[in-house]
Amino acid sequence: xxxxxxxxLAVKTFPSDVIKIVNIDPNYGHSYKNNADQLRIEVKxxxxxxxxxxxxxxxxxxxxxxxxxQKPVGLSLAVTxxxxxxxxLSSSSALVCAAALATVYANKLDISRKSLANLCxxxxxxxxxxxxxxxQAIALLATTGSAKHIYFNPLRSEDVQLPDGCVFVIxxxxxxxxxxxxxxxxxxxxxxxxxxxxxxxxxxVVGNDVxxxxxxxxxxxxxxxxxxxxxxxxxxxxxxxxQEEVALRVTHSSLMSSDRxxxxxxxxxEVALRVSHSYLMSSDRxxxxEQMPAEKALKQLGKLMSKSHxxxxxxxxxxxxxxxxxVALSDGIALGCRLTGAGWGGCVVxxxxxxxxxxxxxxxKERFYETNPTIKGKDLNMFVFATEPSGGAQIIVKxx
Numbered sequence: 001x002x003x004x005x006x007x008x009l010a011v012k013t014f015p016s017d018v019i020k021i022v023n024i025d026p027n028y029g030h031s032y033k034n035n036a037d038q039l040r041i042e043v044k045x046x047x048x049x050x051x052x053x054x055x056x057x058x059x060x061x062x063x064x065x066x067x068x069x070q071k072p073v074g075l076s077l078a079v080t081x082x083x084x085x086x087x088x089l090s091s092s093s094a095l096v097c098a099a100a101l102a103t104v105y106a107n108k109l110d111i112s113r114k115s116l117a118n119l120c121x122x123x124x125x126x127x128x129x130x131x132x133x134x135x136q137a138i139a140l141l142a143t144t145g146s147a148k149h150i151y152f153n154p155l156r157s158e159d160v161q162l163p164d165g166c167v168f169v170i171x172x173x174x175x176x177x178x179x180x181x182x183x184x185x186x187x188x189x190x191x192x193x194x195x196x197x198x199x200x201x202x203x204x205v206v207g208n209d210v211x212x213x214x215x216x217x218x219x220x221x222x223x224x225x226x227x228x229x230x231x232x233x234x235x236x237x238x239x240x241x242x243q244e245e246v247a248l249r250v251t252h253s254s255l256m257s258s259d260r261x262x263x264x265x266x267x268x269x270e271v272a273l274r275v276s277h278s279y280l281m282s283s284d285r286x287x288x289x290e291q292m293p294a295e296k297a298l299k300q301l302g303k304l305m306s307k308s309h310x311x312x313x314x315x316x317x318x319x320x321x322x323x324x325x326x327v328a329l330s331d332g333i334a335l336g337c338r339l340t341g342a343g344w345g346g347c348v349v350x351x352x353x354x355x356x357x358x359x360x361x362x363x364x365k366e367r368f369y370e371t372n373p374t375i376k377g378k379d380l381n382m383f384v385f386a387t388e389p390s391g392g393a394q395i396i397v398k399x400x
């Protein structure tokens with residue numbers, strides 16, 4: 001679901017093809033200016049990209065989709081917002097989508113929301129992270145008051161009505177991680193791609209269109225239980241060494257390079273653990289859900305969230321001690337709690353009710369935030385707050 005926090009772009013067009021980007025927040029001092037045909041997204045290894053690079057991703061993605069011969073209009077963009085950076089709340093994707101939507105409108109292009117979400121997912125990869133498309137899809141397709149069940153290949157979605165009385169709380173662990181700055185996120189993508197290719201080879205499936213578990217499953221024409229069994233048969237539990245990848249002749253060239261995949265110790269990949277997480281959570285999500293009273297549905301949803309976090313912590317290994325601490329504090333008070341976003345820092349999302357949300361937030365402020373000297377004197381509502389399913393990105397036009 002989309003949360004109520006926003007990234008806002010104030011945009012003005014002018015006849016030349018110059019792109020200007022500034023941030024209202026003085027903490028983001030660097031601005032950007034260049035001609036549209038000279039846009040450059042420069043990312044140095046091991047360094048976080050400049051904030052405006054995400055804006056450039058959205059602009060560049062749309063400009064590359066302009067019809068042949070159409071000259072882009074000039075854009076002057078001022079950025080503001082209240083989505084915390086590097087917190088797992090998709091601030092980067094929000095920048096990409098907002099910039100892309102503004103560029104589409106300014107250039108009078110006819111692009112559907114689904115097509116734009118796909119475009120933004122590809123455009124954000126200019127930063128260097130091999131993301132999927134979930135963040136961009138919800139940013140552009142979200143419906144007020146509902147969660148979304150999002151499918152891919154092709155992209156489609158359906159509203160999911162949440163149980164009555166549920167309230168979600170976002171709590172920041174105060175541990176930041178920019179996923180474009182480290183190898184962690186891309187390494188997980190690479191490990192899952194490797195697992196998928198080993199499984200495909202085991203079943204004599206060849207081709208470049210089976211890079212995802214869902215693609216292999218569709219090609220084999222089997223159900224989830226058969227895929228779980230295939231994973232057990234095809235994959236061994238010990239880590240896969242680089243030499244073994246070569247011997248198996250299974251690599252994903254765009255991901256397995258030294259720049260993309262830098263394991264923690266030696267050239268190896270924890271493949272079986274990643275697949276265990278993927279199929280464990282898929283299995284739980286796919287179990288038939290009968291109609292049930294709101295109270296029971298809330299407990300079931302909370303239980304699934306907590307189980308998901310434990311899997312992310314132990315199998316996918318993308319949690320952080322401070323995230324785990326927030327989850328532990330939530331146990332027995334919130335109905336469920338798990339990390340959100342890429343992991344390795346950022347925020348948790350907790351499920352509470354209208355009756356318990358205030359006491360839950362008060363507890364976190366007292367036991368997690370007020371004892372942290374790094375945020376002494378700051379408004380704690382910046383770090384922990386209740387939210388509800390909100391709508392996706394919108395264009396607001398002001399005629400002057």
